[in-house]
Amino acid sequence: MYDVIVVGGRCAGAATALLLARRGLRVLVLERARFPSDTLSTLYIHQPGVDRLARWGVLEEVRATGCPPLERVSFRAPGLLLTGPAPVWGAATGGLAPRRYALDAILARAAARAGAEFRDGCSVTGLLWEGGAVAGVRYTTPRGGADRARARLVVGADGRHSTVARLVGAPYLRDDGRLTVALYTYWSGLPGDGLGLYSGQGAGAALVPTQDGLTLVNVQLPRATAGLTRESAPRAYLAGALRACPELAEPLAAARQEDRLFRCTDLPNFFRRAHGPGWALVGDAGHHKDPCGAQGIGDAFAQAELLAGCLADAVDDPGLTAKALRRYAEERDRRWTPPYESNLAFARLTPTEEHLEVLRRGETDPLFRDRFFRALAGLPDGEPTAGG
Secondary structure (H helix, E strand, C coil): CEEEEEECCCHHHHHHHHHHHHCCCCEEEEECCCCCCCCCCCCCECHHHHHHHHHCCCHHHHHCCCCCCECEEEEEECCEEEEEECCCECCECCEECCCHHHHHHHHHHHHHHCCCEEEECCEEEEEEEECCEEEEEEEECCCCCEEEEEEEEEEECCCCCCHHHHHHCCCEEEEEEECEEEEEEEEECCCCCCEEEEEECCEEEEEEECCCCEEEEEEEEECCCCCCCCCCHHHHHHHHHHHHCHHHHHHHHHCEECCCCEEECCCEEEEECCEECCEEECHHHCEECCHHHCCHHHHHHHHHHHHHHHHCCHHHCHHHHHHHHHHHHHHHHHHHHHHHHHHHHHHCCCCCHHHHHHHHHCCCCHHHHHHHHHHHHCCCCCCCECCC
16 A cells, blocks of 8 residues: 555656655656656756755756756847846756756656655556545556556646546636647757747747757747648748747758657646545646746646645545645645736737837846846746745
């Protein structure tokens, strides 16, 4: 009997397992993929997420992958350029963008060192129930066999198409549909020492330096973009990048594309109910928003920390567990609703002239620029701090 079974072993699941195992709980992680493996992602981790990696003791291992510190930020829009140092937050002097095959494996190893049992290549196929509450899972093993495991709590950390959410029938509290399509690939030979963000009418783009001297270039287009097929995607990708920022034409022409073009059309915006008898959802399983703000990894870390903190020593007592999960759900919805609303507005890819004019007026004001970059990173307004 485990205290907690975590379904999904990437950012949200491995972080949840790590923090619960460090509290002395017996934790099993079941991950469908075989590690190390990649997954669709725009990679970027804002400063709060980087600071959590430091507090969890894995930041140096992440840095050792070769992903550069992204200590400058640039934001371009029509008639506007805001550029400067990234705000400092705790141990983070900027963002990081490790490849997911590296980051996820680092977190999984950290969870295992903390005492969690990590099994990859295992797909959950069903739940065990007892007295109307989830009491464990059924799953397939890497060699095609079947097994089951029991636990006091099952946590779904298995992404926006969560099997756990489907099996428990977790209802949507809010569903705002799909607004954009993301197209990205990796380039060599692009200049830049920080995060580059670009916004135009009907398109957004981001340049995100990662490991191995590569830069991920992501382009967001409206989901309703006419004629966007798999065959037309490469043309739409380049056209969208130039619509977001015409100044990208020369550096992209001089750079070299080093991977295939990744295309993601399934980018929903929702909140699901976060808990029920014997189960909870964390990360994208319970709340997903368009990746235009690059908040997904940071959200996963923060929600894992919130869930572990609420549970504390409560899993031995069903009544205390229920109270802890209600507290987790209420806090999740309270904290994540305002940035969700802001992200929805950004994902519509239609910056108004009034908003752009406000930004232009603050273009030469260092305090305004810092407040803007803090907002992008999900930091509270105020002066930069080294104390978090």
